[in-house]
Amino acid sequence: MSEIITSPQMDKLATLLEEGSRANEKSVFRFIEPASGTLRRATSKRHHIVFGRRGSGKTSLLKKAAANLTISRRPIAYVDLEPYKGNHYPDVLISVLIASLTSFKEWLDTAAVHPSTKKAFWEKLFGTVPEKPAFNRKGAQELADRMKKTVEELNRLLYQSDNAELQQRIQRNQESTDARGFSSDIELGSAAVTFQSERANTNISNSEIQENYRRSKIDFLYRKVIGYQDIFKTLTKLSSGDSFLFLDDLYHIPRDNQARLLDYFHRIAKGNDLWLKIGTIRHRSQWYVHGNPPTGLKIGDDADNIDLDLTLEKYALAKDFLANILKGLIEECSLPSIETFLAEGALDRLVLASGGVARDFLGIFRRSIDEARERLKRHPEHYRGEKIGAEDVNLAVGAYGNNTKQEEFKRDTLDDRRNLETAFERIRNFCTKQANANCFLLDQDASGHEVELIQELVDLRLIHLVNSRVTVSNRIGKVYKAFMLDVSQYAGERKRRNFKMIEFWQTSSRESLRRATLIYEP
Structure with missing residues (x-):
């Protein structure tokens, strides 16, 4: 053995x-759906936000969806947002725009025009060949060139200073002509001859106009929305169908900027057959901000969610x-x-x-x-x-x-690490030193900052939800959620005689979760 x-x-x-353990080129061949229908939804004509803890398969799902759409000759762009971690608005938006248009251009240069007979390309990356014919090569090249010029313009904008005081001088030269003439009649014998003469005076005047203004990258981007929409209208005509933009790991973008980033892409996409597929961690993301006007994507109205948290x-x-x-x-x-x-x-x-x-x-x-x-x-x-x-x-x-x-x-956890570490240490001490068990209970009605931190710790895989509805015999009318401390945090504690390993998945252990001593109060 x-x-x-x-x-x-x-x-x-x-x-x-x-x-x-990491999504790569071969992930599309090994992909297994975590739940029936998730792949079908990820390729549908609807905006989606894909939620899941780190490592739950968000990237694998998005890459598999992108691969399937490519085989169907649907234009796609895939952008990993982690490289833009720490970048702030509007530069982060400009960077993601550059990456998105660059990715669409690469797709037009390759998958759009490669014929099905180019099996080495298709089978290496996708394991099969497309049934639909390639796009019109001339049209694809023209649109790719247009995207390239747009990217060059955005790159120049990216490295310019925002809110800089600028001065522009415009010189104007104005030329005017004053023409004066005279005539004279002279008799030469029996004939009369008329002589005419004209003199022109040219006057040149110079003037200068000076304008002072402040550069605004955001204003520039807002003015460009219609132009970007036109790019995707052209892509729709070229491909005779819809396009898909995959933005993975939104949670790496500063939280205050996430809704604004999604809002801008939603403006471009709306009504132009462009569908957004966003991958992120639920409690580390802010995809919608209520206001006048609202900002971002509202689940249920603008987009649906796909939950991968098994x-x-x-x-x-x-x-x-x-x-x-x-x-x-x-x-x-x-x-x-x-x-x-x-x-x-x-x-x-x-x-x-x-x-x-x-x-x-x-x-x-x-x-x-x-x-x-x-x-x-x-x-x-x-x-x-x-x-x-x-x-x-x-x-x-x-x-x-x-x-x-x-x-x-x-x-x-760059921004709130200390608060999360403090909250986690309190829970770990409660489980290992007070409750003496691997699980704890939290009142479903509990609220406040520490409860929000607990939800984030779930997304960070340091605690795990094991039962969303638990009652305790002497707490009438109360309903609790049961969580398990990550095994890595109590592997050594199991040797203690009084440390209880609650096997919550076993029917025989259900009563063990209903102990009042497991109730944790933030």
Whole structure:
């Protein structure tokens, strides 16, 4: 059995697990829908905001949707917003406009005009070839050139100072002519001759007009909306259909600027067959601001949402989804079934440790392979056996949480890290020192800043929702939400005799969640 753990096939699986933890070119071939209908909705003619925790599959869904649309000869542009983290409005808007138009231009230069017979291009990137014919090459080139000129104009604007005092002088030269003439009659013998003469005087006057004004990038962008709309009207005519713009990881943009960014693109898109698909983290985003006029995209009116958060509350669905991802990678490596090298209980521990997040599931399993190999190398006859077990997962999740999750936490919480760290430390201390359990309860009616921070900690995968409706026997009329502290935060606490591991997914453990001692009060 240990031969499987140390085999070249397992080495290949370890590599695929590392690659699979991030969306890449091969992700479109391995894509598994987290819920039925999500891919269909992501390619539909409707604006969508795709919500999901980091690592939940937002990017994989958006890239798969973009690939499917490309095969259908639908113009697409995909823009990763992380490079613009920290940029402020309006420069962040200009940068995203540049990236969007550049991406559409690249699509026009390649997928729009490459014939289906160019199989090397199509099969390498998409695994198949389009059925529809290529676009008119001349029309595609003309529109691509227009986009290129627009990008050049935006690049010049980007590097200019905003709100700069400018002065413009206009010189005018005015020329006037004054013509004067006279005539004279002279008799020469019997004939009379008339002589005429004319003299012209030219006057030149110079004048200068001086204008003082302030440069405004925002005003420039507002004036250009109609021109940008016309670009997409032309694209609609060229493609005989709709276009799609994918903006991934909106939460990297400063929160105060997110709604304004979406609002501008919505102005361009509205009525011009351009559909926006936005990927982001729910509680770290502000996609709409009520006002006069309102700003951004209002869910239900302007756009719909696609929720990819397959939480531990739907434990069976999350387990099946994650197991299917793993099975696909195992088959690709020609390994036997999961049961041959994964001990009983290990898969449940992996699901629990990941919080239902695909990236964490793959990353923790990758480290579990190393833990099992190290254990078997030290003790070939180890009592836990030759399979990857729950204890190997526990050791792996500690390292994963302390390294990967903490690193991502620091990278994603530039503005409010201290408040989030304080809120998380309070919850961790409550679970490990007061409640002595891996779960805690929060009143559904609770509100305030700390409750908002708890929601953000859920999105950051440091706590996990496990039940949205729990009642406590001696708290009549009260309904609570149950959360689990991330496994990485209490892996060492399990050895304490009085620390309770509540297996909330088991029917027999439901009563364990209804204890008043688990109620956390922010």
